[in-house]
Each structure stands twice: as structure tokens, then as C-alpha cells.
Amino acid sequence: MKMMNCKDATQLMSERYERTLSLRERLSLKVHTAMCAGCSNYGQHLDVLRKATARLREGNMGSER
Amino acid sequence: MTNASAQAVSPPWDDASITAIRRDMLRFARMQLRDSGAAEDMVQEALMAAMTSAKSFAGRSTFKTWMFAILRNKIVDHIRTSAREISGADLVGRAGGDAELEDFDVLFDQRGFWNPDDRPATWADPEASFEQDAFWQVFDICMNNLPEHIARVYTMRELLELETAEICAELGISPNNCFVILHRARLGLRECLESRWFQGEAR
Numbered sequence: 001m002k003m004m005n006c007k008d009a010t011q012l013m014s015e016r017y018e019r020t021l022s023l024r025e026r027l028s029l030k031v032h033t034a035m036c037a038g039c040s041n042y043g044q045h046l047d048v049l050r051k052a053t054a055r056l057r058e059g060n061m062g063s064e065r
Numbered sequence: 066m067t068n069a070s071a072q073a074v075s076p077p078w079d080d081a082s083i084t085a086i087r088r089d090m091l092r093f094a095r096m097q098l099r100d101s102g103a104a105e106d107m108v109q110e111a112l113m114a115a116m117t118s119a120k121s122f123a124g125r126s127t128f129k130t131w132m133f134a135i136l137r138n139k140i141v142d143h144i145r146t147s148a149r150e151i152s153g154a155d156l157v158g159r160a161g162g163d164a165e166l167e168d169f170d171v172l173f174d175q176r177g178f179w180n181p182d183d184r185p186a187t188w189a190d191p192e193a194s195f196e197q198d199a200f201w202q203v204f205d206i207c208m209n210n211l212p213e214h215i216a217r218v219y220t221m222r223e224l225l226e227l228e229t230a231e232i233c234a235e236l237g238i239s240p241n242n243c244f245v246i247l248h249r250a251r252l253g254l255r256e257c258l259e260s261r262w263f264q265g266e267a268r
Contacts, residue, residue: 005177007170014248018229038184045255048191052204053223055195056096059089059133062198
């Protein structure tokens with residue numbers, strides 16, 4: 001199996017929030033992120049974005065004012 | 066529950082708390098609508114709705130969370146009624162523009178791997194950043210840096226929490242196109258936050 005590139009990996013990491021990835025997609029993503037620190041960080045950053053937008057939704061920005 | 070206890074959780078309508086909340090509501094609405102006038106209207110409507118339905122504030126959530134829920138509902142209603150007026154075709158036309166695709170493509174080399182300068186780094190303690198007002202100002206700037214149609218889809222998804230299927234249907238774009246737009250929003254936002262906030266934090 002050809003190694004997935006970062007462009008495809010980032011697209012799949014985003015789509016993970018929108019649809020269930022196939023087993024094949026999950027596997028190739030796992031193989032890729034295990035070897036790619038940049039994409040591994042990218043995946044964590046998408047979670048940070050998720051948490052940030054959840055905060056915005058709740059009006060929970062910054063310390064109490 | 067007696068009337069007395071119901072009154073105990075009535076919303077705090079004093080000027081100071083409203084002013085602070087109103088400012089954050091405006092920021093939220095502007096992020097979503099990209100139109101100061103429309104944002105002002107939405108916030109005003111939400112405030113009026115909150116005042117007339119103060120009884121439904123159960124005190125279970127914080128006052129601000131409750132106000133934001135009302136605002137979100139107002140914006141969702143607004144988008145649902147005006148979606149038919151937004152030209153979906155126009156949106157797709159612009160979303161499919163190659164110029165923008167190339168904008169994000171520059172992050173990767175010809176084989177589709179990160180350019181060394183654009184490779185995502187480690188972010189130090191994002192939770193601590195969330196507590197800083199300066200972080201949210203940067204977030205605001207980064208959201209504004211996104212092309213308008215990309216930001217629209219992204220905020221519908223993440224700030225209003227609409228299902229992707231509904232967003233695509235409202236805007237008349239294919240699910241695949243929706244996925245690509247959301248992906249570009251995340252790429253752009255992440256890149257901006259790293260260069261404008263987290264890079265400085267780590268050093």
C-alpha cells in the first residue's frame with residue numbers, strides 16, 4: 001500500500017468530524033500519523049479548534065469578566 | 066418549587082453584566098454573519114427575547130450560556146429563512162475557484178507532504194490560552210482571514226452546530242464540496258493560529 005501523503009491525511013482528519021471513515025481510511029491514517037509528527041500535531045490541533053469553537057458557542061471565552 | 070425560589074434564579078439584568086455579555090455576543094454574531102449591522106440586529110433581538118422569556122432561565126446554565134443559546138437560535142432562524150436568498154450556485158462557484166485551492170496547496174510540496182516551514186509544531190497548553198482574552202482576539206482575526214464563503218460554512222458547522230447534511234442542503238452544495246470547504250477552513254484557521262499565537266507562546 002502506497003503511503004498516504006500529508007495533504008490527504010489532513011483532509012481525512014477533517015472529514016473524521018463529518019462522517020465515519022472506512023476501515024481502510026482509518027488504517028492508512030494511523031500508519032501515516034505514526035510516522036509523521038506534523039500530521040500527528042495537526043490531528044491534535046483540530047481537537048483544539050473543536051474545543052475553542054465549543055467555548056465560543058457557550059460564550060465561555062477567557063476568564064470571568 | 067415556590068415562587069420565591071423561582072425568583073432566586075432570575076437573570077442578572079444589571080448593566081455591567083449585560084454590557085460584557087453583549088460585547089461577546091456581538092463578537093460571536095459578527096464571526097457568524099460577517100455583517101456588523103446584521104450582527105447588531107441579531108444581538109438586539111436575542112436580548113429582547115431573553116428579557117421576555119426570563120422565566121425560562123432555569124439557573125441550570127450560567128446566564129451567559131443561556132443568552133448565547135438564545136442568540137444561536139436567532140441566528141439559525143435567520144440563516145434558515147434567508148438561505149433561499151443566498152445564492153448557493155454563487156457559493157459553489159467561488160468555493161471551486163482554483164485560486165483558493167492553490168492558496169492552501171502552498172503548505173505542501175509537490176508530493177503532498179508538509180513544507181518544512183509549514184509543518185505543524187507542538188502547541189503549548191491550549192487550555193491556558195483559552196483563558197486569555199488576547200487569544201480570542203487572535204482567533205477573531207484568524208476567522209476573519211478566512212475567505213467569506215469558507216467561514217460561513219465553517220461557522221454554521223462549528224458555532225451553530227448544524228449538521229453537515231443540513232448545511233449542504235441549505236446552501237445547495239454537494240456533501241463532498243462541503244467536506245472540502247470545512248477542511249480548508251480548518252487548514253487556514255490552524256495555520257493562522259499557529260503563526261499568530263502558538264508560535265510566539267512556545268518561544
